[in-house]
Amino acid sequence: MDTKYLDLLAEKYDCEEKVATEIINLEAIVNLPKGTEHFVSDLHGEYYAFQHVLRNGSGNVKEKIKDLFKGELSPRDVNEFATLVYYPEEKLQLVKKSLDQKELSGWYVSTIGRLIKLTAFSSSKYTRSKVRKALPEQFVYIIEELLYKTDEFTNKKEYYSKIINRIIALGQASKLITGLAYTIQRLVVDHLHVVGDIYDRGPHPERIMDTLMSYHSVDIQWGNHDVLWIGAYAGSKVCLANIIRICARYNNLDIIEDVYGINLIPLLNLADKYYDDNPAFRPKISAEEHSSENERLQITKIHQAISMIQFKLEVPIIKRCPDFHMEHRLLLDQINYERLTLSVDGKTYRLRNTCFATINPDRPEELLAEEAQVMEKLMFSIQHSEKLARHMNYLIGKGSLYLKYNGNLLIHGCIPLNEDGSMKHMMIKGIDYSGKRLLDVFEKYLRSCCAHPQQTDDFATDMVWYLWTGENSSLFGKKDMTTFERYFIAEKETHVERKNPYYKLREQESTCCRLFKEFDLDPADGHIINGHTPVEEVNGENPIKANGKMIVIDGGFSKAYQSKTGIAGYTLLYNSYGMQLVAHQRFTSKEDVLLNGTDVLSVRRLVDRKLRRKKVRETNIGENILEQIAVLHELLQYRYKNS
Ligand SMILES: O=P(O)(O)OC[C@H]1O[C@](O)(COP(=O)(O)O)[C@@H](O)[C@@H]1O
Numbered sequence: 001m002d003t004k005y006l007d008l009l010a011e012k013y014d015c016e017e018k019v020a021t022e023i024i025n026l027e028a029i030v031n032l033p034k035g036t037e038h039f040v041s042d043l044h045g046e047y048y049a050f051q052h053v054l055r056n057g058s059g060n061v062k063e064k065i066k067d068l069f070k071g072e073l074s075p076r077d078v079n080e081f082a083t084l085v086y087y088p089e090e091k092l093q094l095v096k097k098s099l100d101q102k103e104l105s106g107w108y109v110s111t112i113g114r115l116i117k118l119t120a121f122s123s124s125k126y127t128r129s130k131v132r133k134a135l136p137e138q139f140v141y142i143i144e145e146l147l148y149k150t151d152e153f154t155n156k157k158e159y160y161s162k163i164i165n166r167i168i169a170l171g172q173a174s175k176l177i178t179g180l181a182y183t184i185q186r187l188v189v190d191h192l193h194v195v196g197d198i199y200d201r202g203p204h205p206e207r208i209m210d211t212l213m214s215y216h217s218v219d220i221q222w223g224n225h226d227v228l229w230i231g232a233y234a235g236s237k238v239c240l241a242n243i244i245r246i247c248a249r250y251n252n253l254d255i256i257e258d259v260y261g262i263n264l265i266p267l268l269n270l271a272d273k274y275y276d277d278n279p280a281f282r283p284k285i286s287a288e289e290h291s292s293e294n295e296r297l298q299i300t301k302i303h304q305a306i307s308m309i310q311f312k313l314e315v316p317i318i319k320r321c322p323d324f325h326m327e328h329r330l331l332l333d334q335i336n337y338e339r340l341t342l343s344v345d346g347k348t349y350r351l352r353n354t355c356f357a358t359i360n361p362d363r364p365e366e367l368l369a370e371e372a373q374v375m376e377k378l379m380f381s382i383q384h385s386e387k388l389a390r391h392m393n394y395l396i397g398k399g400s401l402y403l404k405y406n407g408n409l410l411i412h413g414c415i416p417l418n419e420d421g422s423m424k425h426m427m428i429k430g431i432d433y434s435g436k437r438l439l440d441v442f443e444k445y446l447r448s449c450c451a452h453p454q455q456t457d458d459f460a461t462d463m464v465w466y467l468w469t470g471e472n473s474s475l476f477g478k479k480d481m482t483t484f485e486r487y488f489i490a491e492k493e494t495h496v497e498r499k500n501p502y503y504k505l506r507e508q509e510s511t512c513c514r515l516f517k518e519f520d521l522d523p524a525d526g527h528i529i530n531g532h533t534p535v536e537e538v539n540g541e542n543p544i545k546a547n548g549k550m551i552v553i554d555g556g557f558s559k560a561y562q563s564k565t566g567i568a569g570y571t572l573l574y575n576s577y578g579m580q581l582v583a584h585q586r587f588t589s590k591e592d593v594l595l596n597g598t599d600v601l602s603v604r605r606l607v608d609r610k611l612r613r614k615k616v617r618e619t620n621i622g623e624n625i626l627e628q629i630a631v632l633h634e635l636l637q638y639r640y641k642n643s
């Protein structure tokens with residue numbers, strides 16, 4: 001090793017004892033059991049359901065309570081206590097209302113005692129220093145005293161109960177309880193993976209982003225919807241048109257307007273001028289929302305205006321990017337504007353609910369000057385929204401197209417395959433790509449697009465749109481996106497989006513093994529974890545495929561898809577003993593959990609159980625630590641043992 005590097009390191013470890021201490025510390029860490037990983041996907045703006053899953057650690061908090069207080073707490077008490085850990089502020093309010101002062105003091109004493117026990121139990125896999133970082137700052141000293149007490153010498157007993165009583169007398173009990181509850185939430189999950197699709201459909205993706213940004217340890221595998229938002233922010237007008245279209249369709253324009261502060265008036269004016277009511281473009285409105293008729297009409301008009309802009313913007317991209325092979329999607333060019341018909345796969349269909357007022361049949365792709373201006377303004381404001389910048393920069397920084405983590409391959413959509421299971425190839429600028437290399441080049445273009453947000457029509461920017469909608473995109477994974485057909489053609493056969501063979505082939509273990517090889521992972525130990533395609537549990541589909549090698553965790557956080565899946569989302573837990581899939585029932589509300597303890601309905605299924613407990617040394621982090629240990633040994637030798 002370069003001695004200059006060791007000299008530099010010696011500045012930090014300036015005596016033999018310091019090096020030895022660090023080696024001992026790191027060796028202790030690698031011998032601890034591996035921390036619990038938590039996988040979620042397809043959150044689609046469903047902030048409250050996500051919060052609940054995060055707060056209960058996919059049922060992990062309750063499992064720990066049940067284990068620890070077996071025989072001591074009734075099922076009802078377990079629920080009550082678990083609810084306190086999930087929503088401490090709200091639960092405390094309810095408890096305070098229901099007890100008198102004396103009862104409350106007693107409740108504080110027993111609750112603090114139990115929370116301390118649960119904290120100790122949940123932190124047993126971690127070093128003291130890591131636990132300290134998870135504790136509420138203002139109570140670190142007190143909690144450590146309580147946490148590391150040894151009861152063998154009973155003369156300290158009084159000392160501990162005194163501490164708790166003083167906390168209560170000084171009016172700090174609620175704060176301590178709240179702090180401990182959040183500490184427990186944090187300790188039961190060591191690391192969170194979000195396997196794509198934070199954005200679109202649901203109402204609060206921005207709150208999910210804020211939650212992730214303050215979470216202790218996260219990575220993100222982008223979903224197609226996330227990439228669409230990144231594309232819009234990074235200068236792709238067609239991506240921008242798409243995100244506004246989807247927000248209009250799901251009655252979520254508040255996200256654009258109120259949350260991210262984008263002025264929609266220019267678009268509204270344009271929409272008012274050219275469009276009217278149209279059944280194909282009315283927003284999907286959930287029963288809870290009571291928009292006025294006028295509001296609905298406005299959204300319907302905006303929805304048409306931005307959809308037509310989107311369809312126009314697609315044309316020049318398809319024309320300037322022959323590598324995309326999307327010429328058959330030049331639909332605006334292929335419409336018979338007199339008869340209002342379109343040929344799809346050789347069959348002619350009648351178009352209904354058309355709204356082509358801004359289209360010049362001779363040059364259908366041409367934006368009206370007003371449309372172009374609206375897009376300029378929207379692009380300017382989207383790129384100058386501070387909040388969006390914060391969220392997008394985080395998404396770009398923490399995200400990737402796929403991730404190899406602790407032997408598993410995490411990817412939102414698919415690895416494009418041919419029918420025979422071989423990797424599907426794509427020529428990009430004269431170079432042939434497939435499998436891992438294809439995904440790597442996609443990511444390279446995406447990052448290059450992000451690095452040049454002022455460029456709106458270059459290849460990298462077009463490529464981000466391709467990732468949203470292209471046949472070879474690992475995020476889309478379908479032949480064609482039939483948005484146009486679904487708006488304008490009644491016949492359902494034109495709406496079908498044919499999935500890549502991957503989705504059938506992934507049922508087979510042999511496919512997974514080939515993919516592990518492609519990504520240089522060990523088939524004996526690895527799993528592929530996907531989101532993206534809702535698992536239709538109602539129709540008997542199993543999320544655990546290929547003899548446990550493939551796990552699909554899109555269970556439908558998105559309310560719009562819950563009738564299809566029959567449940568309200570899957571999550572996955574991977575602790576030192578193995579993997580468990582958790583199926584969640586529909587999340588109604590926080591209030592329902594608080595009053596009725598409704599989170600009892602999560603069902604766990606074993607995916608994989610290790611014969612031997614996995615240690616940190618067998619993880620990605622462990623590998624890094626082992627390298628650090630080796631360097632420290634060299635330092636010890638070079639600097640302190642040579643003399
Ligand atoms: O349900 P909607 O709003 O019609 O959207 C359907 C579109 O969404 C997609 O399913 C992509 O979204 P997902 O990644 O959530 O599946 C497209 O394939 C399809 O065209």
Ligand SMILES: [Mn+2]
Nearest residue numbers: 197223224532
């Ligand atoms: Mn998706």
